[in-house]
Structures are given as C-alpha cells and as structure tokens.
Amino acid sequence: MEKFIIKGGKPLHGEVVISGAKNAAVAVVAATILSDQPCVLENVPEIRDINACVKILYEMGASIKIIDKNTIRIDTRGITDPVVPYELARACRGSSYFLGTLLGRFHKADVPMPGGCDLGDRPIDQHLKAFNILGATHTIDGGVVSLRADSLVGSQIYFDIVTVGGTINAMFAAVKADGLTVIENAAKEPQIVDLANFLNSMGADIMGAGTDVIKIRGVKYLKGVTYGIIPDPIEAGTYMVAAAATKGDVVIKGVIPKHLESITDKLRKAGATVEEFDEAIHVKAEGRLMKTSFKTMPHPGFPTDMQPQFSTMLSTADGVSVVTDSIFDNRFRYVNELRRFGAEVTVEGTTAVIQGVDELKGATVKATDLRAGAALVIAGLMANGTTVVEDIYHIERGYENIDDKLRALGADIERVNYYDKSRMAV
Numbered sequence: 146m147e148k149f150i151i152k153g154g155k156p157l158h159g160e161v162v163i164s165g166a167k168n169a170a171v172a173v174v175a176a177t178i179l180s181d182q183p184c185v186l187e188n189v190p191e192i193r194d195i196n197a198c199v200k201i202l203y204e205m206g207a208s209i210k211i212i213d214k215n216t217i218r219i220d221t222r223g224i225t226d227p228v229v230p231y232e233l234a235r236a237c238r239g240s241s242y243f244l245g246t247l248l249g250r251f252h253k254a255d256v257p258m259p260g261g262c263d264l265g266d267r268p269i270d271q272h273l274k275a276f277n278i279l280g281a282t283h284t285i286d287g288g289v290v291s292l293r294a295d296s297l298v299g300s301q302i303y304f305d306i307v308t309v310g311g312t313i314n315a316m317f318a319a320v321k322a323d324g325l326t327v328i329e330n331a332a333k334e335p336q337i338v339d340l341a342n343f344l345n346s347m348g349a350d351i352m353g354a355g356t357d358v359i360k361i362r363g364v365k366y367l368k369g370v371t372y373g374i375i376p377d378p379i380e381a382g383t384y385m386v387a388a389a390a391t392k393g394d395v396v397i398k399g400v401i402p403k404h405l406e407s408i409t410d411k412l413r414k415a416g417a418t419v420e421e422f423d424e425a426i427h428v429k430a431e432g433r434l435m436k437t438s439f440k441t442m443p444h445p446g447f448p449t450d451m452q453p454q455f456s457t458m459l460s461t462a463d464g465v466s467v468v469t470d471s472i473f474d475n476r477f478r479y480v481n482e483l484r485r486f487g488a489e490v491t492v493e494g495t496t497a498v499i500q501g502v503d504e505l506k507g508a509t510v511k512a513t514d515l516r517a518g519a520a521l522v523i524a525g526l527m528a529n530g531t532t533v534v535e536d537i538y539h540i541e542r543g544y545e546n547i548d549d550k551l552r553a554l555g556a557d558i559e560r561v562n563y564y565d566k567s568r569m570a571v
C-alpha cells in the first residue's frame with residue numbers, strides 16, 4: 146500500500162503540463178472495439194483506469210502495443226467473444242462503455258455491472274433504456290448485464306436525466322445501427338465532443354455532440370485512425386484550485402480554457418486572479434480567499450468532479466460557503482476526513498455548509514475516492530504541519546504522476562510504501 150506524506154503551508158509556484166483526459170480516454174479506448182482496423186491513441190494518460198480498460202481489451206483478445214507511456218496501438222480485430230472478465234470490470238466505471246461498444250459491434254454483450262467511485266447510487270437505467278429503444282433486450286444476472294439484439298435500428302432516444310455515460314453508450318450502440326438515431330437531453334461534457342470527433346475521424350456520421358441533441362446516422366465501416374485525446378479539464382481544474390488554495394502562482398499548460406470556464410469563473414469569485422491564454426491558464430492568489438457558494442451542474446455548469454477540491458479550498462476562505470452537489474447523492478464522504486484538518490463543514494443531504502477557519506492543521510487521512518483523494522492532497526498542501534494521505538491508489542486512478550507534478554511546483558510531498566497491519570494479520 147502506498148501513501149503520500151505532505152509538509153504543507155508552502156505556496157505552489159511554477160508551471161505544470163496537463164495530461165490527457167481520463168474520462169475521454171476511457172471512452173475512446175472502449176470505442177476501438179467498433180473499429181474495423183487498428184487505431185493509435187496519443188496523449189493517453191498513464192493512470193490506473195486506463196490500464197484497467199486496456200487490460201480488459203487484451204484479455205478479450207485485442208492486440209495492444211505500448212508505443213510510449215502515452216501512446217497505445219490497439220487492434221481489436223482479435224476479439225471474438227463479447228464477454229468482459231468479471232474481476233477486471235469492477236476496477237473502473239469506464240467498463241460500462243463495453244456494453245455499448247460490444248453491442249454495437251456484435252449485437253450482444255455480457256459485461257459486469259461497472260465499478261468506479263462510490264458516490265452513492267450509480268444506476269444504468271438510462272443506458273439500458275437507450276439500448277432497448279435501439280432494439281436490444283437486457284437481463285441482469287449475478288451482477289452481469291447481458292444484451293442481445295437481432296439488429297440495431299436508429300431511433301429517437303430521450304434521456305430522463307442528463308447522463309454522461311448514458312449519452313456515450315447510446316452513441317456507441319447507434320454509430321453502426323441501421324438509420325438515424327436522435328439523442329435528446331444529451332450530456333454536453335468535453336469528452337462527448339472528443340468521442341464524437343474520434344468516431345467521425347473513423348468515418349462515423351455524428352452531428353451535434355456538445356449540444357443537447359445528437360444526431361447519428363449509422364455507418365457500416367469505421368477505419369483505423371491515429372487520434373490525440375483532449376487535455377483533462379478536471380486535472381487542470383485540480384491544479385488551478387491547488388494554486389489558489391495555497392496562495393500560489395501557477396501556469397497550467399496544455400489546456401483548452403473554454404473547457405475550464407466554470408472553474409475560472411468561480412475562482413475569480415473567490416478572489417483568485419485567473420488569466421486565460423490560448424493553451425494555458427495562469428492562476429494566482431494572495432491573501433485570504435472569499436466565501437463562494439455554488440451548485441454542481443451538467444456541463445457547461447460547475448463540474449461535480451471539481452466539487453471536493455473546490456470545497457476544500459473554501460475551508461479557509463473568509464465567511465460561510467454553501468455547496469450543493471446536484472449530480473450525485475453522496476459526494477461529501479470526504480468531509481469526515483477533511484474535519485481531521487480542523488475544517489468546519491456540516492453536510493445535510495447533498496448540501497455542505499463550509500465555515501471558513503483561519504488555518505488547517507496537518508492530519509492523517511484516507512482517500513475515499515478519486516476526487517476526494519485529490520481534495521485531501523490539496524488540504525495537506527494548505528495545512529500547516531505534516532499530512533499523511535493513505536489509500537492513494539484511488540488518486541492514481543485519475544491523476545498521472547500527481548506527486549512528481551506537485552513536487553515540480555514546490556510542494557514537499559513524498560510517496561512511501563506502508564503495510565496496512567490489518568492486512569498483515571495471518
């Protein structure tokens with residue numbers, strides 16, 4: 146087991162380069178199942194979730210060539226049996242995308258219910274609704290979702306709730322279906338647009354990605370391409386917040402500022418200085434930040450994946466901030482750990498009330514999920530004294546080399562191995 150030891154209280158300063166987007170890459174990696182030729186994916190982040198998804202493809206019969214740490218050649222022509230191994234699927238939420246891609250190619254799929262962060266209920270009813278509308282039947286037995294379809298026919302799909310995964314899986318099932326599919330109330334996140342660009346570069350016919358109506362005309366053939374993944378807006382936002390939270394001065398490079406507009410807006414409201422360049426964002430903060438209330442919303446609203454980090458930054462702001470997470474019903478699990486630093490936060494349902502305190506003091510805490518883990522690292526950077534963050538494997542699911550990148554920004558952070566005594570019991 147590994148943990149981070151952080152000696153906090155030091156402002157971050159310097160430059161950090163952002164890696165490829167986890168939530169775009171998991172979708173694009175799964176989408177290679179639909180390709181009739183090999184694909185080369187560039188700017189793929191070297192993180193656990195991607196390793197898990199690539200391992201699933203390999204176990205199913207794909208041939209994988211790691212060209213360099215961020216470039217992978219994937220040839221899925223060797224996959225003949227659309228069954229995802231149980232123990233591997235549990236490793237990440239992105240495994241749900243094998244439902245749509247295997248159905249789209251084989252008209253059948255057997256995929257274990259997806260894993261991923263424990264943020265409360267993670268249903269897939271809207272995914273199944275889309276598959277049913279396109280012509281597939283589904284059963285769920287022993288935690289495995291089985292889809293079968295004689296054919297997939299383009300149809301009208303209206304999502305009852307805006308769902309990133311549901312939108313992506315509907316795109317996967319529709320891209321080679323017969324005729325026109327119209328997806329309404331679609332998610333508009335950057336990874337939806339990136340995925341549509343990838344599929345269209347292969348020969349798909351997808352219009353409207355990034356709006357709430359996506360039109361897909363089914364095609365018979367998708368050629369292999371070389372494709373670069375977009376930069377990760379959540380990784381970028383995490384470093385933007387870390388810079389402001391530590392009263393630092395950081396240039397975040399290799400980003401698309403438009404993807405970060407809601408984060409930039411809220412940081413400015415909190416009193417940070419944020420300057421946008423073509424492919425970089427400069428964040429500075431001096432003195433105490435100001436209370437800032439916000440509600441997470443589907444893109445282009447404030448992203449739920451930035452809620453733990455931003456709320457942590459507000460724990461030493463001047464005044465009371467009110468944060469509501471309208472996307473997930475249990476995304477404040479990290480607050481118990483945050484209180485160990487001396488933060489004063491009360492949680493009622495999906496709303497947290499954060500009373501800014503003068504300072505945080507170092508503590509020993511456990512990451513409970515990916516973004517919560519990143520938030521606890523930010524708390525450690527903010528706090529006076531020493532912080533230990535355990536269970537950092539959660540963080541490594543979605544952040545490439547986070548300790549190296551933070552060290553390069555002046556953070557005193559060390560990665561150490563430790564044996565969890567409870568696991569040593571014989």
Ligand code: EPZ
Pocket residue numbers: 167168171238239262266267268269270271272273306307308309310311332334449450472473474515516543
């Ligand atoms: C994706 O999860 C991301 N994961 C999440 O990022 C992100 O928080 C989320 O989108 C929202 O932006 C990946 O891309 C791998 P949803 P997803 O379907 O697709 C409900 C991270 O930290 N819902 O948009 O699972 C659902 O319960 C992770 O990188 C249904 O009710 O999220 C939630 O309340 C965490 N029925 C809301 O919709 C469904 O069929 C949004 O979920 C599907 C979803």
